Amino acid sequence: MIYLFNFALILFSSVAYSGEYDDLGFDVESFEKKTIEFKGYARIDYTFLDTSVRDKQTSLNEFNLQTDIDKYVFDIHNDLSIYYKTDSITKESSSHFVLNSLTQTFGEERFSLEVGKKVERWGKGYSYNSLAFFERQKDPIFPELAREGFWMGEAQMTKSLADSAIKNYTLTVLGAPRTKDNDYLFSEGAQSNYGAKIYLLIWDIDFDLIVAKDSYGTDLSLNLVEGLEVHGEYGKLPNSESYLLGFRYQSIIDTTIVGEYVDTHQDGRFHYLKVTQKEPFNWVYSNVYLLYTKNTDDDSYRSFLGVNYDFKNGLVLDGSLLKNTQGKGIKALVQYFF
Amino acid sequence: MKVVFLVFIFLSNGVHAKTNLLEDIDKKLQPDSYESYRKLINIEPDGTKKEFVLYMLKKGKDKVASLFMSPASDKGRATLRLVDNMWLYIPGVAKPLRISSMQSVTGGVFNNADIMRLDFSEEYQIEKQTEDKTYYFLELKAKNETVTYEKLKMKVEKSSLFPIEIDCIANGITLKTIRYLDPKDFGDFKRPSVLETTSQLQKGFKSVMIFAKMKKREFKDEVFTMEYMGKLGDIRQ
Numbered sequence: 001m002i003y004l005f006n007f008a009l010i011l012f013s014s015v016a017y018s019g020e021y022d023d024l025g026f027d028v029e030s031f032e033k034k035t036i037e038f039k040g041y042a043r044i045d046y047t048f049l050d051t052s053v054r055d056k057q058t059s060l061n062e063f064n065l066q067t068d069i070d071k072y073v074f075d076i077h078n079d080l081s082i083y084y085k086t087d088s089i090t091k092e093s094s095s096h097f098v099l100n101s102l103t104q105t106f107g108e109e110r111f112s113l114e115v116g117k118k119v120e121r122w123g124k125g126y127s128y129n130s131l132a133f134f135e136r137q138k139d140p141i142f143p144e145l146a147r148e149g150f151w152m153g154e155a156q157m158t159k160s161l162a163d164s165a166i167k168n169y170t171l172t173v174l175g176a177p178r179t180k181d182n183d184y185l186f187s188e189g190a191q192s193n194y195g196a197k198i199y200l201l202i203w204d205i206d207f208d209l210i211v212a213k214d215s216y217g218t219d220l221s222l223n224l225v226e227g228l229e230v231h232g233e234y235g236k237l238p239n240s241e242s243y244l245l246g247f248r249y250q251s252i253i254d255t256t257i258v259g260e261y262v263d264t265h266q267d268g269r270f271h272y273l274k275v276t277q278k279e280p281f282n283w284v285y286s287n288v289y290l291l292y293t294k295n296t297d298d299d300s301y302r303s304f305l306g307v308n309y310d311f312k313n314g315l316v317l318d319g320s321l322l323k324n325t326q327g328k329g330i331k332a333l334v335q336y337f338f
Numbered sequence: 339m340k341v342v343f344l345v346f347i348f349l350s351n352g353v354h355a356k357t358n359l360l361e362d363i364d365k366k367l368q369p370d371s372y373e374s375y376r377k378l379i380n381i382e383p384d385g386t387k388k389e390f391v392l393y394m395l396k397k398g399k400d401k402v403a404s405l406f407m408s409p410a411s412d413k414g415r416a417t418l419r420l421v422d423n424m425w426l427y428i429p430g431v432a433k434p435l436r437i438s439s440m441q442s443v444t445g446g447v448f449n450n451a452d453i454m455r456l457d458f459s460e461e462y463q464i465e466k467q468t469e470d471k472t473y474y475f476l477e478l479k480a481k482n483e484t485v486t487y488e489k490l491k492m493k494v495e496k497s498s499l500f501p502i503e504i505d506c507i508a509n510g511i512t513l514k515t516i517r518y519l520d521p522k523d524f525g526d527f528k529r530p531s532v533l534e535t536t537s538q539l540q541k542g543f544k545s546v547m548i549f550a551k552m553k554k555r556e557f558k559d560e561v562f563t564m565e566y567m568g569k570l571g572d573i574r575q
Contacts, residue, residue, distance in 0.1 A: 021519070021520070021532050021534070021546055021548065026375075026377045026548045026550050028375045028377075028550040028551050031375060031391055031393070031407045031408070033571075033574045033575065039410060039413050039414065041410075041411075068571070070572070075572065079430070100430075105569070105572075109557075109558045109560040109561050109566065109573075110558065110560050112569070119430065121433040122433070123433070124433070144430065147430050156565065158560045158563050158565055158566060159560065160558075160559030160560050160562070160563060162559075167420065168559070168560070168563045168564075170563065170564075170565040172565075199564070199565060201420070201423070201563070201564065204421075204422065204423055206436070206564065221436055222436075223422075223423070223436060223438075226438055226439065226440070226483075226484055227438040227440065229436045248435070248436070250437070250438045250440070250441050252440050254441055254442070256441075278441075278442075278445070279445060282540060282543070284380065284382060284388075284445050284446065284543075285388065285445050310411060312386075312387075312388045312389075312409070314409055314410040314411055316411060335411075337409070337410035337411040337413075338410050
């Protein structure tokens with residue numbers, strides 16, 4: 001009788017559980033892998049700056065489209081942007097097309113070969129990278145805008161190890177021809193640049209060592225304690241050298257603080273600080289942030305106090321008050337993802 | 339002599355049951371190596387919802403990777419967990435960043451450790467075990483300080499070994515409660531297909547995780563490496 005009661009109880013609880021979230025649905029078939037997949041965004045970025053001389057209004061509008069083709073031997077990724085810029089001072093507007101990347105990848109999990117125009121991200125810094133040997137240097141305030149890569153060929157081999165201090169390693173070898181837009185990365189007279197990078201996950205530390213034709217460098221990143229990451233990098237180019245030291249702290253209430261000190265020797269030394277509070281006052285999908293950079297050599301600075309909100313339909317709004325060495329103003333960003 | 343032998347058998351069975359119960363629960367919840375799709379739904383107090391869809395892979399006790407399929411603003415993002423190390427990859431913006439377990443890449447009640455959960459037996463040991471006719475009541479203690487919740491109180495159905503309800507405790511405070519609902523047959527595997535999480539810190543908020551297309555699949559260890567995060571989409575079939 002007791003067994004019968006238990007059986008009935010289990011049956012009842014199962015019936016009670018099932019169906020509770022049936023109305024939420026999950027059409028998983030719509031997420032099946034397709035031969036061609038698209039994604040992208042449209043972005044309107046407006047800035048008003050009140051300087052001591054006159055007002056300045058600029059806008060940078062972008063339409064971005066990314067395509068992935070995966071069929072037979074074809075594994076092609078394409079990323080392109082169309083820009084439209086306006087400037088109230090020069091009274092000029094311009095539009096241009098940028099092929100950010102176009103790559104074909106061969107290979108599998110342990111070995112791959114990639115050829116084409118590619119964005120190569122080396123280094124651990126948020127605001128700057130001493131190891132940007134094969135990439136465009138990013139704006140510390142808007143690192144996401146450095147989307148355009150360089151033409152290159154790259155081979156990569158990865159290996160995981162069991163019962164070892166080194167948990168896994170990746171060896172990357174690449175070569176890039178000199179073109180008119182990557183000229184500054186090459187030593188005088190060189191028509192190509194090539195390099196190798198070894199990445200190790202060793203004792204829970206991310207470690208890279210890089211040797212290129214006329215440059216070399218290293219970086220590392222590790223968690224000192226739960227929520228506190230520290231990182232550093234050093235790079236030597238033919239005509240310059242730089243290093244960066246930084247940390248990223250994440251609190252239990254979703255406060256994130258990123259701080260960095262950069263010494264580029266050539267362009268000076270600067271501090272970078274970004275404090276972000278995620279979902280303040282339970283205002284979900286929002287962030288409030290403070291961003292501050294200062295060049296300690298010439299005392300120039302830029303600061304932003306802003307808020308952004310990620311809507312449920314792919315729309316992201318970001319508004320901020322800005323203050324820099326030239327003056328103060330506002331910045332508004334509207335971005336729609338599809 | 340016979341009595342001593344029987345007592346020995348009884349005791350050794352008891353110890354065996356206690357030490358292996360967590361591993362048995364883990365085995366009931368997932369195959370050793372598998373892929374799945376998961377929908378995460380954050381439900382606000384006024385009933386409005388935000389949804390995320392992830393393609394997830396797991397191998398062994400301590401390797402988890404995920405790829406965001408939806409919403410459009412997050413598509414292509416990937417996360418990786420190797421034991422205590424966690425990274426987030428945002429396509430086009432940067433190389434993978436180290437992230438912490440208590441934070442949330444999706445917002446809402448689920449944090450990164452909830453989404454990329456390791457086996458219970460990997461992170462916890464049973465501190466206290468009681469039972470009635472239908473359930474085990476387990477108090478679990480974290481094996482080290484890096485584990486997200488220092489204690490778990492787990493109610494487990496004896497017949498299925500499925501967790502029914504788990505209280506997650508840190509600093510002596512119950513932070514959230516997870517309910518395992520709606521057992522479903524995924525073909526070669528049966529397990530609860532819905533996880534509902536409520537937070538004592540975010541009153542009225544609720545997050546739900548729905549499992550779909552969960553199936554056994556072998557992966558090379560190299561899939562679970564930082565350099566492979568940008569290529570995770572290639573592993574989908």
